[in-house]
Amino acid sequence: MEEATVCPVPENAQPPKAEKPAKDSAAVRRKALRISLKTLFYIMMCVLAVLFLFPVFWMVMNSFKSHEQVYATMDSLATFLPASWNVGEWFASYGNLFTTFDEFGRSILNSVMYCAITIAGVLLINSLAGYALARFVFPGHKTLVTIIILLLIVPVETSIVPQYVILNTLGLTSRDLRVVGYLLPGLVSPFYIFMFRSYFLGIPRELEEAAYIDGCGRFRTYFRVILPCCLPVIATVSIFTFMGQWNEYVFAQLMFSDPTLQPLQVYLQLINNFNPKDISLIMASLTFSTIPIAVVYIFCQRYIIEGVAFSGLK
Amino acid sequence: MNTTAQAREGKEKKPKKAYFKLFGRSYGKNESIIGSLFVLPALVLGIVFVVAPILVSLSYAFMDANLLRLDEAVWNNFGGFGRLFADSLLWKALGNTAIFVVITVPLQMAVALGLSLLLNIKWLRCGLFFRWAFFCPVMLSLAVTSMLWMNLLDYNNGLINALIVQLGGERQQFLGDPDQALYMIVLISVWQGAGYQMLIFLSGLKNIPREIYEASGLDGANGVQQFWYITLPSIKPTFSFVLITMLIGAFRLITQPMIMTGGGPLDSTLTMSYYIYKQGITYRDVGYSSAIALFYTVIMSAIALSLRKLTGGDNT
Numbered sequence: 001m002e003e004a005t006v007c008p009v010p011e012n013a014q015p016p017k018a019e020k021p022a023k024d025s026a027a028v029r030r031k032a033l034r035i036s037l038k039t040l041f042y043i044m045m046c047v048l049a050v051l052f053l054f055p056v057f058w059m060v061m062n063s064f065k066s067h068e069q070v071y072a073t074m075d076s077l078a079t080f081l082p083a084s085w086n087v088g089e090w091f092a093s094y095g096n097l098f099t100t101f102d103e104f105g106r107s108i109l110n111s112v113m114y115c116a117i118t119i120a121g122v123l124l125i126n127s128l129a130g131y132a133l134a135r136f137v138f139p140g141h142k143t144l145v146t147i148i149i150l151l152l153i154v155p156v157e158t159s160i161v162p163q164y165v166i167l168n169t170l171g172l173t174s175r176d177l178r179v180v181g182y183l184l185p186g187l188v189s190p191f192y193i194f195m196f197r198s199y200f201l202g203i204p205r206e207l208e209e210a211a212y213i214d215g216c217g218r219f220r221t222y223f224r225v226i227l228p229c230c231l232p233v234i235a236t237v238s239i240f241t242f243m244g245q246w247n248e249y250v251f252a253q254l255m256f257s258d259p260t261l262q263p264l265q266v267y268l269q270l271i272n273n274f275n276p277k278d279i280s281l282i283m284a285s286l287t288f289s290t291i292p293i294a295v296v297y298i299f300c301q302r303y304i305i306e307g308v309a310f311s312g313l314k
Numbered sequence: 315m316n317t318t319a320q321a322r323e324g325k326e327k328k329p330k331k332a333y334f335k336l337f338g339r340s341y342g343k344n345e346s347i348i349g350s351l352f353v354l355p356a357l358v359l360g361i362v363f364v365v366a367p368i369l370v371s372l373s374y375a376f377m378d379a380n381l382l383r384l385d386e387a388v389w390n391n392f393g394g395f396g397r398l399f400a401d402s403l404l405w406k407a408l409g410n411t412a413i414f415v416v417i418t419v420p421l422q423m424a425v426a427l428g429l430s431l432l433l434n435i436k437w438l439r440c441g442l443f444f445r446w447a448f449f450c451p452v453m454l455s456l457a458v459t460s461m462l463w464m465n466l467l468d469y470n471n472g473l474i475n476a477l478i479v480q481l482g483g484e485r486q487q488f489l490g491d492p493d494q495a496l497y498m499i500v501l502i503s504v505w506q507g508a509g510y511q512m513l514i515f516l517s518g519l520k521n522i523p524r525e526i527y528e529a530s531g532l533d534g535a536n537g538v539q540q541f542w543y544i545t546l547p548s549i550k551p552t553f554s555f556v557l558i559t560m561l562i563g564a565f566r567l568i569t570q571p572m573i574m575t576g577g578g579p580l581d582s583t584l585t586m587s588y589y590i591y592k593q594g595i596t597y598r599d600v601g602y603s604s605a606i607a608l609f610y611t612v613i614m615s616a617i618a619l620s621l622r623k624l625t626g627g628d629n630t
Contacts (some may be wrong), residue, residue, distance in 0.1 A: 042439075045432065049447035052505065056450050058473060059462050074476045129356035136349030139336050144353065151364065153619070161594030161603050162367035162374070165384065170362075188359035218348045247455035249569055254595060265457045269573065272461045282465060286458045294453045308514050 054080070063284035064090035070279045093284035097271075100281060103259040107267035111246060114183060114263055118245045119238050121187040126237070127230075129188075130196025131222060135208075145197075151190040160251055173255070182255040186245065192237050195310060199233040200226070236307040239300050243293055264289045374604035381598035394605030404606060406581050407589040410496055414585065415564045417497075422504045422560060426511035427553075431545075433512070434519045445516075449509035459506045460573035464489065467498060489575055492582035499570050499583055507563075511556050518552035519545070554625035558618055565614050586610050 061080055062070045069083040082090060097104050132138070133145055163185055167173050172181030203226065211221040227234070249265045256262045259270060271285045297304065332343035375394060379387035398404060429448050433441055454462065466473045467488040475485045489495050526544055535543070546553075568587040571577055577584035577592070584592075590610065594603030 045444055048429070048432075049444055052509070053447050053450055055462060055466055055505075056454065058466070071471060074471070074473060075480055079473065079476075125355045125359065128352040132349045132352035136345050136352070138341055138346035138349035138353075139339075141349065141353075144357075153622075160591060161600060161607065162371040163363060164595065165370055165374075165381065165600055166362065166366055168381070169384065184359065185363040188356050188363065190360075190364070193356060222352075247457070249455070249457040250572065250591075265455055268457060268461060272464070279465060279471070282461065286454075286462055290454055290458055293455065297449075297453055305513065305517055309517055 059283050060287050062280060063093055063287045065280050066092070067278045067280050070283075093280045094288060097281055097284055097288070100278075101267075101271060101274075103262070103267060104271075104285070106260055107262050107264045110261060111263040111265070114179075115242050115245045117183055118186050119241045121183070122189065122192060122241045123234060123237060125187050126189060126192040127196045127227065127234070128222075129193045131200050131226065133193065134197045134200035135205075148190045148194055152194060160254060163251075164254065175258075178255050179261060182252065185251075186248075192241075195237065195307075196230070196233060198310070199230050203229055232303065232306065235300070236303045236310070239296055239303050240307055243296060246292060371604045371607050374601050375608040376605075377601045379599075379601035379604075381594065381600050384600065387601065390601065394602050395609070397602060398605060398609055403581060403584070404589065407584045407586050410582065410584055411565065411567065411586045413496060414500060414503075414567055415561065417500050418503055418564050419557070419560055421500070422508050422511065423553075423557060425504060425508040426556070427515050429508065429512045430515035430519055433516055436524075445513075448512055451506045452509040454506060456506070456569040457573060459502060460570050463498075463502050464574050490579055492578075492580040495575055495579060495583045499567075499574065503564075503567070503570065507560075511560065514556055515549060515552060518549040522548045550625070554622070557625060558622055561621065562614070562618055565618075 058080060061082060065073070065083045070079075073079045073081075073083065133141055133148075164173070167181040167185075170181070171177060172184070207225060207229065208221050211225045216224065246263075247265060248263070252263050253266045253269070256266060259267060262270075268285055268289060272282050274281075333340050334343055334346075335341075374387065376389060376392065377387040378390045378393065432438070433445055433448075438444070451459070465471075467475070469475060469485060469487055469490060472488075474488070479485060487494060488498050522545065526548075527540055530540055530544060566587050567585045568591060571583040571585055571588055572591075575583040577588055586606070590603050590607050593599050593606060
């Protein structure tokens with residue numbers, strides 16, 4: 001990392017050299033030095049890029065092979081290349097996933113369903129609360145804001161244990177209700193309430209007042225006038241909720257021992273531990289479960305950076 | 315405040331609007347009802363799943379309680395806390411977590427900051443490619459990362475060992491070796507997470523005006539001075555924020571050991587969060603688990619809050 005310290009201000013201070021033909025050889029030598037330094041720099045960048053990329057690249061490439069091909073190529077650079085250049089054969093493992101593991105398709109559906117429900121619930125519940133805390137004066141609203149900020153600052157170890165105890169007491173860990181028990185705790189988030197509240201504070205009041213004068217009720221004003229104004233924050237919250245829910249592992253593996261209810265992240269472990277081991281199936285399942293997140297990162301980067309920047313401002 | 319102005323306006327519109335007083339403040343009746351209704355779902359869920367767990371944890375910390383027989387929980391006269399100090403496994407877990415935090419946080423900060431500085435170079439070509447390359451591991455979930463590296467680090471059939479053998483080295487146990495496993499988890503975590511903080515640093519760096527560098531360059535400041543006196547102070551708020559969130563995340567490490575090692579070998583990767591989980595869920599000792607959680611929350615909060623003060627990030 002030593003190079004890094006000097007890097008943000010490269011040669012800002014260097015005077016233009018083209019105007020001084022007198023010091024020809026010195027200039028040439030300096031240019032040569034600069035070019036070789038730059039080459040070194042780019043080599044280092046490439047090494048770094050390889051360090052970060054190769055495991056992911058290997059995962060994707062080996063999901064395109066068969067189990068035997070993976071091990072046959074392991075000790076040469078061919079391990080990073082597909083076994084054949086016939087693209088049609090590449091996706092055999094992905095098809096096999098569905099036939100070998102009965103619940104694989106089911107677990108994808110579960111993940112999609114859990115994500116959809118969570119996103120809808122998170123948006124509705126937290127935006128309503130954020131709106132109320134931004135606009136209405138009612139007994140306790142200041143206390144609530146203080147509590148929310150406190151929850152954001154103090155890192156309480158509210159690990160899964162007491163949460164599970166509560167779900168257990170409420171009867172939400174029973175066979176029929178565990179989906180509810182799994183999803184409910186994730187619906188409310190002090191962070192999202194705070195985020196919505198900050199956004200609503202920035203929306204001019206005149207907007208609602210105009211709606212009230214036109215005879216809109218509070219709820220209709222909220223859904224018809226206010227929510228459409230805050231699409232960016234809705235997008236950010238949806239994306240973060242999606243990524244959190246799709247990737248959630250610990251709580252899900254506690255709640256669902258039954259494969260028919262497991263989300264993909266937990267079901268992956270069954271594939272990973274399956275005997276006889278088929279590494280191409282493992283890599284295919286890992287790659288498959290990453291695709292939605294990759295798509296979200298690639299297409300929604302703007303909202304992600306906005307969300308990150310907001311949490312930094314907090 | 316603005317809200318009172320709005321309330322007044324509402325009063326002019328509808329002269330019948332009712333008010334009530336509570337603790338010396340007056341509230342619009344309508345507004346209170348609507349406001350409470352809007353807050354209600356979040357409030358109920360928040361009480362049940364955020365506040366109640368804290369209270370449950372607080373009260374069970376002083377009781378003997380079994381997960382399956384919670385109604386028989388009894389006050390144990392601080393027995394749980396007495397047990398804390400005699401529990402060698404707990405101190406092992408605390409030590410493991412401390413090692414993980416103390417290495418991971420500075421290392422990941424340095425890597426993230428270094429990468430962002432590299433990407434912020436004005437004449438860098440293919441910046442977008444490098445940015446995505448460094449960011450790529452962030453797209454993997456913790457579960458996927460863990461399972462991928464389990465396979466990469468496998469003793470007989472792992473890519474890394476194949477590489478080591480090719481280069482003439484000896485096969486390594488990695489996750490199966492009590493001396494290596496925790497450090498492997500450190501490296502994997504840094505590899506997986508650094509790209510995310512890199513992005514945060516990069517957005518902070520992009521906000522520094524170029525003119526400052528140019529002006530200081532004219533005044534004769536060299537690269538190191540510019541980094542020290544311009545770059546670092548400018549990204550200090552970002553730095554503080556990243557540090558705190560990363561620290562809390564590191565304190566809560568659980569997924570990677572849970573999947574990759576199950577806390578082993580020889581408890582060398584048992585972390586505090588995982589130990590709390592094991593005591594509460596696997597051994598069903600909710601009382602003791604809560605006592606550890608309370609003890610751990612105090613430690614964690616003290617460190618996080620003092621660091622927040624220290625780095626000046628307390629602008630909330």
